[in-house]
Amino acid sequence: MPSGVDVKTNQDVRPRDAAGQPNLAKLRDDGKADAAAAEPMFAIASVLAGAYWQCGVSGLRLGLATTRILAQGQLKLLEYARSSALPEFRDQALRVVVDDARLCLRDVADAAFEELGRLRSELTALQDSARELVPGREDTETAYQRRWKVKP
Amino acid sequence: MSAVVQSAEEDLPSNQESLAAALGLELELKRLQQSIAAWIDGCSKEMRGSLKWQFNGSAKYFRPVTVFSCFRATHDGDIGEEQRARALVVELIHNMTLIVDDILDQSKYRRNALTLHYRFGMLPALMTSGYIVSEAYRKVRARPEVIELISELIGRLGAAECLQWRLRSRPLGIEDWRQIATEDTGSMFEVCACLGSGDERLRKFGQLLGVLYHGCDDVADVRGATGLGGGGADDIRDGILTLPASIAIRNPRVAALFCDSAERTRDELAAALQAALPEAERMLDKIAAQARREANENAADARGLITLVDYTRSLSRR
Numbered sequence: 395m396p397s398g399v400d401v402k403t404n405q406d407v408r409p410r411d412a413a414g415q416p417n418l419a420k421l422r423d424d425g426k427a428d429a430a431a432a433e434p435m436f437a438i439a440s441v442l443a444g445a446y447w448q449c450g451v452s453g454l455r456l457g458l459a460t461t462r463i464l465a466q467g468q469l470k471l472l473e474y475a476r477s478s479a480l481p482e483f484r485d486q487a488l489r490v491v492v493d494d495a496r497l498c499l500r501d502v503a504d505a506a507f508e509e510l511g512r513l514r515s516e517l518t519a520l521q522d523s524a525r526e527l528v529p530g531r532e533d534t535e536t537a538y539q540r541r542w543k544v545k546p
Numbered sequence: 547m548s549a550v551v552q553s554a555e556e557d558l559p560s561n562q563e564s565l566a567a568a569l570g571l572e573l574e575l576k577r578l579q580q581s582i583a584a585w586i587d588g589c590s591k592e593m594r595g596s597l598k599w600q601f602n603g604s605a606k607y608f609r610p611v612t613v614f615s616c617f618r619a620t621h622d623g624d625i626g627e628e629q630r631a632r633a634l635v636v637e638l639i640h641n642m643t644l645i646v647d648d649i650l651d652q653s654k655y656r657r658n659a660l661t662l663h664y665r666f667g668m669l670p671a672l673m674t675s676g677y678i679v680s681e682a683y684r685k686v687r688a689r690p691e692v693i694e695l696i697s698e699l700i701g702r703l704g705a706a707e708c709l710q711w712r713l714r715s716r717p718l719g720i721e722d723w724r725q726i727a728t729e730d731t732g733s734m735f736e737v738c739a740c741l742g743s744g745d746e747r748l749r750k751f752g753q754l755l756g757v758l759y760h761g762c763d764d765v766a767d768v769r770g771a772t773g774l775g776g777g778g779a780d781d782i783r784d785g786i787l788t789l790p791a792s793i794a795i796r797n798p799r800v801a802a803l804f805c806d807s808a809e810r811t812r813d814e815l816a817a818a819l820q821a822a823l824p825e826a827e828r829m830l831d832k833i834a835a836q837a838r839r840e841a842n843e844n845a846a847d848a849r850g851l852i853t854l855v856d857y858t859r860s861l862s863r864r
Contacts, residue, residue, distance in 0.1 A: 490796045493719025500721060504836065507750065511843055 434527045441524045445517055452513040459505040467498035562606045565857050569850050571614050574625055574633075575607050581634050589681065596666050596674040600641055603657035609636045609738050612755065615854055616742025619845035631685060632692060632741040638682040639696060640734070643703060645675040650707075695737045702733040715785030717801035720829070723792035724757065731763075732756035747844045751851060754837035755858060761830045762862035764788035768819045769862070782812055782819070789829065794822040827862065834859040 474491050559565040566572045586597045610633035617629045647653070648661040649671060655661060663671035679700070686692040706729035713722065732753040739752025767781060768790045781788050785804060795801040800818040803811045834855050841851035 489717065489719065489801075493721055493796070496719065496721035497724075500724065508839065508843075511750075511840075515843065 437527050438524060441520050441527075445520050448513060448516045448520070452509055452516070455512075456506060456509040459509065460502050463498060463501045463505060467495060470494050470498075559853070559857055562608070565853070566607070566611060568853055568857075569611065569615055571611055574614055574630070575610065577630060578607065578610055578633055578637065581630060582637065585634070585681070585685075590677070593674060593677050596662060596670050597678075599659075599665055600645065600662050600674065600678075603659055605637070605657070607637065608759075609640050609734065610634075612735055612738040612752065612854065613742040615850040616739045616748050616752070616845075617744070619841070619847055619849075619851050620743040620745075620747065629742070631689075635682045635685050635692065635696060636734075636738055636741060638678050638685070639699060642675045642678045642682075643734075645671055645678075692741065695740055699733055699737040702729055706730040706733065710786065713787060715805050716787075717795045717804055718787055718792065719796075720789075720792045723787050723789055726787060727757045727760035727789075728753060730756075731760035735759065748840075748851075751837055751840040751844060754833055754840060755854060758830060758833045758837060758855065758858050759861070761789045761826070761833065762858060764790060765823060765826050765830065765862035766864065768816075768823060782815055788819075789826045790819040790822040793825045793829075794818040830859060830862060 471491060471494075474487050474494075477487075559568045563572075566575050582601050586594055586601065589597055613633040613636055614625055614629060617625060644656065645662050648656055649663050649668065653661050654664050659665075661671075662674060666674075682696060683693065686696065706726060709729065710726050713726070733756065735752040735756030736749050737752070739748035739755070740746060742748065764781075767788065781791070791804060794815075795804045797818070800815065803815045803818065837855045838848075838852055841848040841855065845851055
């Protein structure tokens, strides 16, 4: 063994002293307090899990909607490809195909915009439910009264 | 979130007055008329004649109605001075655009009366439009957020007119029409919605309402309807990309007619536009459904907004 290397002996690795031992009685008391404190924590965790779930569902919804729109676009393209073999369709094919592709992209953008709005309102609802976890002071005062004197 | 409001097309208001009544805005529109009259009385003596002429016609006040409806859809309180000032400013800016449109289109009549430039001459009409803008800004000089929105509106309207002019007589597509409609009428109603709600939550609704209005106007013009006071013949002459035109020119033969400004082809083109109306109506139904969804998702009380959408949608069939 090379010299100069600090090697811990068995003596150095001491068992936890009394001060380091957990106080079981205290833990039991703390447990009750923790349970009370943990309740809103669980609620918050469930709100966050709910948000995760909403995001996932939203992503799926958007995925399905865009798949449907883009598949329809592809089908149209196939129809044009078939009909463009005919001479009377040849001239119009490219212009109309490009127009349809652009309309298809607009539909995708609209679907994304609508889904984002829907997700935003769902997350706002979750935010509201999270806010209610903090007990608020009942404000019974209705008439505003100045509590300081205005400087002359 | 409020309950989803369905459209009730059987109870639709038949005209602008009954729309105001259906929305409970008759008194507000009377107040708006009084504010306009009081404002004109306080303007430069040099401008009063032309301003009275411009603002005395049978205005539809559809934009102020949108401002008020968006306010009510998002607030519990009554319409106040702030909302009235915002509605007034929108009506001023709208009238400025009407004067410029009439000059550019060389229109002789608007709302059954001579247009401002026909009645007073080109220079007074142009100066009146500039005067209105300066007054609109003066009205909201203490409200930076309104100034921001008004600036956005005027800038977008100007750019949209240039875009529409640059793209005239070109065989473009439905998506190009959508972009033009969004920047032209859509931007106006976007700003109305933002001014009403005081934030951005109804911006998309306003845009869809504007695009719907633009599309219904296009379709009504082709039908020869008078509900919106348009004339489809001018659009055909100028090769303007309307909704029916953007659908009809998917056919290469019609596209060739559209690019050819010769008078002899106009009847044939008009017939092709008529044939495109069912498809145009379907597209407008889709836009209206989208606008209703936006209203239901973003307004605490969407009833007034749904009435606006239903009324606008009905304009293409009148």
